[in-house]
Amino acid sequence: MSKSPAILVTGGAGYIGAHCCKALSEAGFVPVCFDNLSTGHRGFVKWGPIIEGDVCDTKRLADAIATHEVVAVMHFAAFSQVGESVHAPQKYYLNNVCGTVSLLKAMLEQKCNRLVFSSTGAVYGNAGRDPIGESAAGVAVNPYGVSKWMIEQILADYRAAYGMNSFCLRYFNACGADLSGSIGELRDPETHLIPRAMMTLQGHVSDFAIFGDDYETPDGTAIRDYIHVVDLAAAHVRAIDALLNGSPGGRYNLGTGSGFSVRQVLAAIEQRCRALRGKCTELLDDVTCEVGYESAPDGRVRRWRRGWPRPTCAAGCMSGPFPAKGKIRSSPCRGCAAFRVYATPSSGMARK
Numbered sequence: 182m183s184k185s186p187a188i189l190v191t192g193g194a195g196y197i198g199a200h201c202c203k204a205l206s207e208a209g210f211v212p213v214c215f216d217n218l219s220t221g222h223r224g225f226v227k228w229g230p231i232i233e234g235d236v237c238d239t240k241r242l243a244d245a246i247a248t249h250e251v252v253a254v255m256h257f258a259a260f261s262q263v264g265e266s267v268h269a270p271q272k273y274y275l276n277n278v279c280g281t282v283s284l285l286k287a288m289l290e291q292k293c294n295r296l297v298f299s300s301t302g303a304v305y306g307n308a309g310r311d312p313i314g315e316s317a318a319g320v321a322v323n324p325y326g327v328s329k330w331m332i333e334q335i336l337a338d339y340r341a342a343y344g345m346n347s348f349c350l351r352y353f354n355a356c357g358a359d360l361s362g363s364i365g366e367l368r369d370p371e372t373h374l375i376p377r378a379m380m381t382l383q384g385h386v387s388d389f390a391i392f393g394d395d396y397e398t399p400d401g402t403a404i405r406d407y408i409h410v411v412d413l414a415a416a417h418v419r420a421i422d423a424l425l426n427g428s429p430g431g432r433y434n435l436g437t438g439s440g441f442s443v444r445q446v447l448a449a450i451e452q453r454c455r456a457l458r459g460k461c462t463e464l465l466d467d468v469t470c471e472v473g474y475e476s477a478p479d480g481r482v483r484r485w486r487r488g489w490p491r492p493t494c495a496a497g498c499m500s501g502p503f504p505a506k507g508k509i510r511s512s513p514c515r516g517c518a519a520f521r522v523y524a525t526p527s528s529g530m531a532r533k
């Protein structure tokens with residue numbers, strides 16, 4: 182029997198990378214995670230080997246590609262906090278841009294010429310158009326967006342000069358989590374709207390605020406396109422398939438095509454949580470939880486040490502009993518399933 186082809190996934194221990202590793206595994210590939218665990222989690226790596234390393238380490242990357250006979254790469258490893266990038270642009274250019282050039286060097290050395298690059302809607306800056314077409318890119322307004330835009334230009338040059346085929350997949354806001362309950366959004370500090378709102382409802386965030394309520398939108402708050410992370414992962418796997426079938430790649434937006442304002446998101450969360458309060462009572466078995474928490478004598482969680490609700494439990498579990506210390510849910514609760522539907526409300530891709 183022939184061996185399953187290996188895909189190197191930089192940043193595979195992170196939120197989106199881990200979901201892509203799962204999707205790759207389900208599609209018959211071996212995801213080889215390459216991650217320095219700067220913001221990722223070892224416990225998210227479940228579908229293939231992990232190589233702990235930094236993408237700036239070209240030799241380690243080249244060795245990984247050679248050892249595992251990697252046929253293509255998915256590249257997620259990056260820093261991605263817009264605000265931080267404004268204050269620390271060097272950190273972003275070094276990690277995102279130099280890290281990518283290092284990766285490309287390793288790929289060229291090993292004659293691996295297929296790449297799916299995790300880009301961002303930030304390459305459009307304040308495009309002010311709806312919908313934003315792919316040709317509107319190039320006006321990024323912060324170093325994070327600029328770093329991604331620079332990488333896209335580099336990839337175009339590598340395609341022309343070296344035949345390095347690549348997809349640049351641009352997305353705006355990933356959300357939701359895999360129904361397994363074992364991977365999801367897990368940041369410290371958390372800056373994203375949906376998990377922060379959930380954490381606020383659970384009492385773990387005391388300073389939740391809406392930033393900006395005077396935008397030219399119906400309710401004054403910013404409207405964004407949210408796409409479910411499992412849908413994102415499926416798109417990344419399709420891009421890998423296309424490259425393996427000879428496609429030269431290209432630049433594509435990934436989104437639902439429908440924006441939701443901050444207030445709309447908060448209202449939906451509130452409504453969903455009210456409806457689900459008290460309904461998520463399943464206690465499920467024995468996956469070890471890497472995030473510590475304390476349980477009260479009656480087995481309920483008293484306090485999360487790091488103030489973090491498990492991602493896939495975020496939608497509806499705040500009132501139900503939680504598993505005993507050291508355990509997390511290993512299968513979906515009703516709240517999570519409901520959240521998945523909510524998270525892709527009108528995309529036509531909602532999963533039940």
Ligand SMILES: NC(=O)c1ccc[n+]([C@@H]2O[C@H](COP(=O)([O-])OP(=O)(O)OC[C@H]3O[C@@H](n4cnc5c(N)ncnc54)[C@H](O)[C@@H]3O)[C@@H](O)[C@H]2O)c1
Pocket residue numbers: 191192193194195196197198215216217218219220221222234235236237256257258259260261276280299300301302352353354355356
């Ligand atoms: N989350 C979103 O809404 C969103 C939207 C658009 C684009 N993106 C892009 O998707 C990618 C993944 O984002 P995420 O939300 O999963 O973030 P994340 O922080 O969870 O994942 C990033 C992963 O990359 C690893 N990493 C960072 N620098 C590295 C380095 N030098 N060497 C090796 N590993 C390194 C981290 O340890 C982490 O596991 C990023 O490139 C981001 O720019 C994310």
